[in-house]
Amino acid sequence: MNSIDFFTHRFNTLQGSNGSNGLGQLRARAFQEFNRLGIPSGKNEEWKYTRIGPVFNKEFRMVPTPGDSSLSRTDVDRTLGLPGQKDATVLVFVNGFFSRSLSNFADSNLSVMSLEEAASGEAKQWVAEHLGQSSHYVKDGIQALNTAMLQGGLFLEVRKGVAPTRPVHVYHVADLRFGTNFSQPRILVRLGQEATLQLLEISGRLGDADQDNLSNQVIEIVVEKGAKLEHARIQNDGPRSSQVSTTHIRQVGASYAQSTLISLSGSILRNNVQVVFEAAACEAHLYGLYCLRGTTHVDNHTVVDNLKPQCFSNELFKGILDEGSTGVFNGKIFVRKDAQKTNAYQSNKNILLSDQATVNAKPQLEIFADDVKCSHGCTVGTLDEDALFYLRSRGLSPESARAQLLKAYAMDILEKISHEPIRQYVDRLISERLAIDAS
Amino acid sequence: MLHIHQLRAGIEGREILNGIDLEIKAGEVHAIMGPNGSGKSTLASVLAGKPNYEVLGGSVEFLGKDLLEMSPEQRAREGLFLAFQYPVEIPGLSTTNFIKTAVNETRKYRGEEPLDAVAFLRQMKEKMALVHIDQSLLSRSLNEGFSGGEKKRNEIFQMAMLQPRLAILDETDSGLDIDAIRIVANGVNKLRRKDNAVLLVTHYQRLLEYIVPDFVHVLYSGRIVRSGGKDLAHELEEKGYDFIRQEAGLAEEVKA
Numbered sequence: 001m002n003s004i005d006f007f008t009h010r011f012n013t014l015q016g017s018n019g020s021n022g023l024g025q026l027r028a029r030a031f032q033e034f035n036r037l038g039i040p041s042g043k044n045e046e047w048k049y050t051r052i053g054p055v056f057n058k059e060f061r062m063v064p065t066p067g068d069s070s071l072s073r074t075d076v077d078r079t080l081g082l083p084g085q086k087d088a089t090v091l092v093f094v095n096g097f098f099s100r101s102l103s104n105f106a107d108s109n110l111s112v113m114s115l116e117e118a119a120s121g122e123a124k125q126w127v128a129e130h131l132g133q134s135s136h137y138v139k140d141g142i143q144a145l146n147t148a149m150l151q152g153g154l155f156l157e158v159r160k161g162v163a164p165t166r167p168v169h170v171y172h173v174a175d176l177r178f179g180t181n182f183s184q185p186r187i188l189v190r191l192g193q194e195a196t197l198q199l200l201e202i203s204g205r206l207g208d209a210d211q212d213n214l215s216n217q218v219i220e221i222v223v224e225k226g227a228k229l230e231h232a233r234i235q236n237d238g239p240r241s242s243q244v245s246t247t248h249i250r251q252v253g254a255s256y257a258q259s260t261l262i263s264l265s266g267s268i269l270r271n272n273v274q275v276v277f278e279a280a281a282c283e284a285h286l287y288g289l290y291c292l293r294g295t296t297h298v299d300n301h302t303v304v305d306n307l308k309p310q311c312f313s314n315e316l317f318k319g320i321l322d323e324g325s326t327g328v329f330n331g332k333i334f335v336r337k338d339a340q341k342t343n344a345y346q347s348n349k350n351i352l353l354s355d356q357a358t359v360n361a362k363p364q365l366e367i368f369a370d371d372v373k374c375s376h377g378c379t380v381g382t383l384d385e386d387a388l389f390y391l392r393s394r395g396l397s398p399e400s401a402r403a404q405l406l407k408a409y410a411m412d413i414l415e416k417i418s419h420e421p422i423r424q425y426v427d428r429l430i431s432e433r434l435a436i437d438a439s
Numbered sequence: 440m441l442h443i444h445q446l447r448a449g450i451e452g453r454e455i456l457n458g459i460d461l462e463i464k465a466g467e468v469h470a471i472m473g474p475n476g477s478g479k480s481t482l483a484s485v486l487a488g489k490p491n492y493e494v495l496g497g498s499v500e501f502l503g504k505d506l507l508e509m510s511p512e513q514r515a516r517e518g519l520f521l522a523f524q525y526p527v528e529i530p531g532l533s534t535t536n537f538i539k540t541a542v543n544e545t546r547k548y549r550g551e552e553p554l555d556a557v558a559f560l561r562q563m564k565e566k567m568a569l570v571h572i573d574q575s576l577l578s579r580s581l582n583e584g585f586s587g588g589e590k591k592r593n594e595i596f597q598m599a600m601l602q603p604r605l606a607i608l609d610e611t612d613s614g615l616d617i618d619a620i621r622i623v624a625n626g627v628n629k630l631r632r633k634d635n636a637v638l639l640v641t642h643y644q645r646l647l648e649y650i651v652p653d654f655v656h657v658l659y660s661g662r663i664v665r666s667g668g669k670d671l672a673h674e675l676e677e678k679g680y681d682f683i684r685q686e687a688g689l690a691e692e693v694k695a
Contacts, residue, residue, distance in 0.1 A: 384527075385490065386527050387527050387529050389489055389490060389511060390523070390526070390527045390529075391537070391541075392488075392510070392511040392512045392515070393487050393488075393511050393512075393514075393515055393520075393521055393523075394515055394537075394538075394541040394597065394601065395512050395515040395516045395541050395544045395545040395548070395601065396512055396540060396541060396544055397512055397544065398510075398512070400540065400544060401512075404532055404536075404537065404540065405529070405532070407531070407532070408529055408530065408531030408532035408580070409531060410531070411530075411531030411532075411580075412530070412531055
């Protein structure tokens, strides 16, 4: 069956058994939106360089219900085996469904439950108000598709004034032992007033390296007054893995948010990072590093929407593109009429290491207030000749000098990951990619 | 150990070095002085193999090998070190990691075992004391936010770690106050051995009070027009570069 039929069938099956609760209505509205907007074609301006259609049209296997997988905790550890697991709260998704049994959370400062539970329990009012807000900034139906088939999602809450004792790692595991997979994980996070949260998302694959997988992920994070969020996403699943990720951060009180995106491998990776300042005096930092080779394509679309005054935002995205890899950066900054004294900065820097690598960058500033400071910049270039000579004059081979400079170039993004074991892990991955001897 | 014969070189179509002859033996300290534009930094750059400089004629032999045939990294590994006049800042490159890579690539070239972490740290501590460089400076990115004096001391520190046979110091004293010059000079002097040599490129005589040269050469219009002992430096300081220009001018007239 073609993908529309497939999705329709899935939607109907899901609604058949779950259609009457609050989530059912949300799904129904989202499915209408999906039908209206569909999967974008190349004619959609926001997808001009990213042909996602063919990826969605592949024959993916969508695991029908959560819990179908026979994975053990050992399998998960083997797949991802990230350092720092012992000092982290680990929340595991298998094929897009949250798995309580594979997760390990014993932190009383962090509330963890499925979205279904949250939508019918104490928090149901809050969930109804806040779930499903992310697709406001897109003109395609991909986020709506995730909402339309919401199942086995995760709700995280950090209560007022509290900080979880450990960083939170979300592992998205694709179990490909029985075939390809299309998964749609969904996360909703509430960060209460004065609360803090360190949240890392990373994916991994178990099974055949030659299977394709596609993941359409949406995480919505609501940050309340005085709260502090540090979010990071690492994408390194190899050339058969495609992902559309949406990170939607709403700062509803004066607060601090930071999101760091590290993309190292994949087939087509499209990342939508959206920050909405719904209160005055918010601060947000968006960082990205894409270090690519082969034919990996990474498309980072960011939105910073200044609805209120005196907010500060800073975006720094850096690319290192080798071989036939391609990159896209589109950074939208909206400064609405009442958002006086906005400070919004955006910078995209790219280094191309081969003749075939290309990057397309487009800043888009829409400014409707008159007392603001905004700047944007984009560079595409090669390494600094003087720096290369300096290193060679100390005995480094040209390859070694280049590798050292590329690593140095990546460092300021890498440093934004504050959880030490993970930062070292990514540091090692990047050093390996750049063929730097780590000894 | 260094034998420069009739070296001519230039950049972007301009000929700057017009036939340099110079011989440096092991254990010696040579100083090259000259007015701005005489070609001092060009000479240092050409010896180090800086790209964009063209050699138009002549030869340079270093430790019996053809220097001009070697890539910059080969020259470094063979034992040639250039202390830059304006050392580059490289944010994100850890000074310590950089020096370890440099030391070990040179050792590999020479067929020596790489230094392990412990041995490397020991050597670093030793050399840090030599130039009064603090651990805090070395844990930062290379030269990032360093003052002029700190950058120059970092150059000498790298020299101490790499143990070159010939060190070329390109206007190492420029922008430094007396105390900084003293520290740098002290470091250079402590590194002298019977089998290495130093070539000081300098505009002012001041540095030569602290690193006493065996030979002083005056560069003018791309040629060495006078050579002498350390007293030549004093003569220059008293009379200024004008007298060199006059002498050179007279020589031109005589030639014509």
